[in-house]
Amino acid sequence: METVPISSGDGHQFVWLGSGDPQVEKGIASNQYAIIDSGEALLLDPGGYHTFARVFANVTKLVKPEKITRALLSHQDPDVAASIVSWLEIQPNMEIYLSTLWDRFLPHFALPGDAPTVLLPDEGKTIALPSGARVRFIPAHGLHSPGNFVAYDEKTRILFSGDLGAAMVPAGEWKLFVEDFTKHTVYMDGFHRRFLASTKAIHAFLKRIEGLPIDMICPQHGSIFRGGDVQRFLAWLSKLEVGFDFRSWGDAG
Ligand SMILES: [Fe+2]
Numbered sequence: 001m002e003t004v005p006i007s008s009g010d011g012h013q014f015v016w017l018g019s020g021d022p023q024v025e026k027g028i029a030s031n032q033y034a035i036i037d038s039g040e041a042l043l044l045d046p047g048g049y050h051t052f053a054r055v056f057a058n059v060t061k062l063v064k065p066e067k068i069t070r071a072l073l074s075h076q077d078p079d080v081a082a083s084i085v086s087w088l089e090i091q092p093n094m095e096i097y098l099s100t101l102w103d104r105f106l107p108h109f110a111l112p113g114d115a116p117t118v119l120l121p122d123e124g125k126t127i128a129l130p131s132g133a134r135v136r137f138i139p140a141h142g143l144h145s146p147g148n149f150v151a152y153d154e155k156t157r158i159l160f161s162g163d164l165g166a167a168m169v170p171a172g173e174w175k176l177f178v179e180d181f182t183k184h185t186v187y188m189d190g191f192h193r194r195f196l197a198s199t200k201a202i203h204a205f206l207k208r209i210e211g212l213p214i215d216m217i218c219p220q221h222g223s224i225f226r227g228g229d230v231q232r233f234l235a236w237l238s239k240l241e242v243g244f245d246f247r248s249w250g251d252a253g
């Protein structure tokens with residue numbers, strides 16, 4: 001599968017690195033992305049064990065392996081993080097950003113004790129890329145993980161949203177960009193209602209990103225929101241009841 005520059009210019013690119021075909025990939029199909037700045041790559045949710053070969057082949061079309069210097073793990077899930085040991089075998093100095101909550105769980109992915117992790121405090125962190133362009137790791141706790149971050153690339157104004165905006169698109173219907181927002185909500189609804197912790201967590205997140213200029217929202221699953229679909233998605237999210245605010249699974253009724 002090809003790589004697609006979602007936004008680029010001036011030695012700085014936001015790139016899609018290919019999603020798994022739901023008919024072929026083991027497990028949930030997932031998008032991977034990288035921000036490439038002055039020849040160095042920051043991976044955004046590098047992916048599961050079986051995605052490594054594809055993502056590595058794609059990103060090294062754009063940068064040398066030793067220039068894959070950073071990775072964000074938005075949260076702890078296997079579809080986000082299970083490839084991390086493979087990446088460290090290629091680039092042992094790759095800095096791995098993740099919530100302080102998940103640090104002690106990573107050894108279960110066979111992460112070596114001296115792995116170069118950078119723990120993100122609950123309030124998040126802003127980092128500077130080689131050109132000076134900044135990326136903000138913004139808290140989105142409870143959406144769905146209790147230690148969860150999205151990433152905002154100030155230069156391209158793209159928000160990598162992790163599992164927020166995830167859609168379970170049927171095999172054969174997937175498109176890189178959302179084409180029919182109303183139809184797309186059907187594919188998002190079930191995941192958001194079951195996995196997101198609470199409606200309150202959604203509102204706290206939306207308040208946190210209020211006023212942020214966002215040109216695109218890139219989720220880990222499903223399709224990218226651009227143009228009017230960015231605000232359509234945020235408005236849809238603002239009206240959604242999720243988690244136990246929606247219903248109590250397992251209980252009668
Ligand atoms: Fe997840």
Ligand SMILES: [Fe+2]
Pocket residue numbers: 077079080162163220221
């Ligand atoms: Fe995910």
